[in-house]
Structures are given as structure tokens and as C-alpha cells.
Amino acid sequence: MKKAIVLLSGGLDSATILYYAKTQGFDPYCLVFDYGQRHNKEIEQAKKIAKNAKCSFEVMKISLPWQGSALLNKKMPLPNRKLFKANDIPSTYVPARNIIFLSFAVSFSEAIGASAVFIGANAIDYSGYPDCRPDFFKAYEKVLAKGLKSGIQKKPIKIITPLIDKTKAQIIAMGLELKVPYHLTWSCYRGGARPCGKCESCSLRQKGFDTLGIVDPLLLNLN
């Protein structure tokens, strides 16, 4: 089986791509980041999801002492918002987050001979972060062709973004087919006992389930 690294956050999107990668003939190795996020509850959920999928996982602890994001700095207010407005990047943006995550993922890939990195980025129902857009991933693949041993040996690592052009409802519908354990996923940026229902991440998640007319399995699980 082909090896792949799956960036797993504990959220809905990355859980979906983990199960998707398995259906595509990949043996997934999950990479989870503990980067000082205020909703560090997602890390525990990521571990549960990896175990549920019977995949190994590695938790990488990294520090971003320069912060620059409401997702890292608990003194900054978290915005409540429903919709992304074009070119308005919210305060939850973490500078270079996906650039950092991918850099470790490709290092891991090359060391174990994996041919692909799966990332659950989405550029439709998203927060407007530039490192979730197709142009970014295309540019990143060119870096891998030039800057890695595998790249100059003409076996470049692929960045696979199965959700990039899907709505949240389409992602959930895909995941339900794949039997993704959505009751184990966590999206809320506030990371409390229950999802706050107001942050951008909760809003996007709720929009997806509402569109499909079903109740979020996480909420059923909490009741």
C-alpha cells in the first residue's frame, strides 16, 4: 500500500479526508499539531479519530511565541461571525499555519517514503485564510519539486486536497458515506464543554448539517 501523511486536526474536514484516503488505497499516517491553539481539546479528539480509523498518529508540539492570532492569544476576543467576506481575513488567522504544517508533513513523507500529503483545506465554506486556497497549494507543490530530494529525483510528493471545492454540506455528505465518526470531531474555537455555536468554525459546521437537514452527531453525543 502507498503511504500518505494525513494532517489531522480533530475537526470535521480532516476526519473526512482520513477516511477518504483509506478508500483511495493509501496507508495513512496521521500528523496532529499541538501549536498552542486555544481549542486544544481538538487534539484529544484527533487521537480518538486516528484510533477509530486504526491509523498511527504523531502529535507534534510546536511553539509560535510571536503569536499574531486570536486562535493563540486568549486575551484577544474571538470573533462571532457567520460568513466570510471576500479578502477580509479574520483575527483567527494564524500566520503561515498551513505552511508550517505542510513543511513537517513533507519532511515526514520523505523520511518514510510516503508519496502524498492529504490536507482537508476548503476554499468554499471557509474563513478566508489564504493558505486554504488552490493557488497556494499549487505553488507549494512547486516548492516540493525543487527543494526536496524526492522532487529533484522526479518523484515529487503530492499535496492532495479532496475538499478544496466542496461546500460544508457536500463534505459532510461525503463523510457520512465513508462512515466518518463525526460524533468524535470537534470544531469550536472556544473549546468548552459544548460547542459555543457562535464562532466562525461553529457557524460553518452548523450550516453544513442544517443544509442536509440532519442533527450534528456531536450534539447528539453530548446530550
Place this chain on the structure above:
Amino acid sequence: MKKAIVLLSGGLDSATILYYAKTQGFDPYCLVFDYGQRHNKEIEQAKKIAKNAKCSFEVMKISLPWQGSALLNKKMPLPNRKLFKANDIPSTYVPARNIIFLSFAVSFSEAIGASAVFIGANAIDYSGYPDCRPDFFKAYEKVLAKGLKSGIQKKPIKIITPLIDKTKAQIIAMGLELKVPYHLTWSCYRGGARPCGKCESCSLRQKGFDTLGIVDPLLLNLN
């Protein structure tokens, strides 16, 4: 003054660019990586160099549990070699090392409003690592234009590689003009009490000083 991040390893090249950045009107913030390198002695030297240059520094501790390099795995032999042969990448190559280092540097840059990252990569007297070549840095800058807030706001962070096309002798000559404290720099991959004189890093360094017909100030300092 314009802020810049300088990737500082404790070696000869990065010390040179730190002093060079200061002459170019930049206020440098040094970023030093503790990534499990067997020659971790260079980290202490990097701190001394930053202090000598009166610059602040941040030491980032990162873990690469997948290793895949003789520079990380003390059980692997370190090669003794004089010259790089085209497309022969030595076992000291660390998968995605500069990709990882730059990813933190650009996150730091964006968080503090720095406009540039200086890196002492060199593609002439070097070990053949693909992430030290001009094509790689060009591709990386395109990622920053697409994947960072500063990039899409048309103020992309620049990657500055002042040494990319210089011989080791030219780098040292440049550094001597800038009064770089070469006696504080450390290059040897073995990281013992004295440089081994045999590893690729020692060989490249010695070639530079030999070409200029001068004795390495580090060796004078050790005597």
C-alpha cells in the same frame, strides 16, 4: 528601521548574513533552531553571535521524530568528504529542513511586521542539498505571495539569500570586511571539543580559509 528575520545556525554563513543584514538597514531578529542536530554545540555559538551583534534571538525547539538523516541519527555514520558531486545528495541531508525553517521564519515575520527573511544558503561550495538552490527560493517566494495575508495584500515577504552564488572564500572575505566574529562560529557536524577537519562541513570551511591563505580564527581561539 525595517525588521527582518535572520536564520542563524551558529555557522559561518549565517553569521555573515546577520552582519550583512545590519549594513542593509535592517533590524535583525535571529531565529535559531534546536532540531536534534548532533552538533547542537552550534546553538550555543549562535546565541553568542547574536549577542555579539546586539540582536535579539529566539531559539525554536522542534522535533523530527522520523529523522531520515545522519545529522539527526547518531547511530548513522557521518560521511567524510571533500567535494559535492552533482545530484549526489549526502546522508547529512535533512528532509525539508529549510522548508521547515523558512515556514517558522515567515510566520515570525508576518506576526511582527518584518519584510524579509535572510538565509545564508549557498549553492556553490555546498553539500548539494536541494533546498539551498536558487530555484527553490524562487518557488518559495511564490508560496508566500499566495499563502500569507501579507502576500495577498501585495506586501509579500522577501527571502534574501546574499551568499547564494558566492564561493566559501568570497563569503569569508565579505565577512571579514563586516567584522564577523568568526572565532565564535561553529561548522563541524561532529560537534566535539575541536572541529574534526574531516566532515563535509569542516572541509568546505577549511577550503575557504585556505583559498584566502589565512588561518581560521576559530582554530586560533581554541589554541
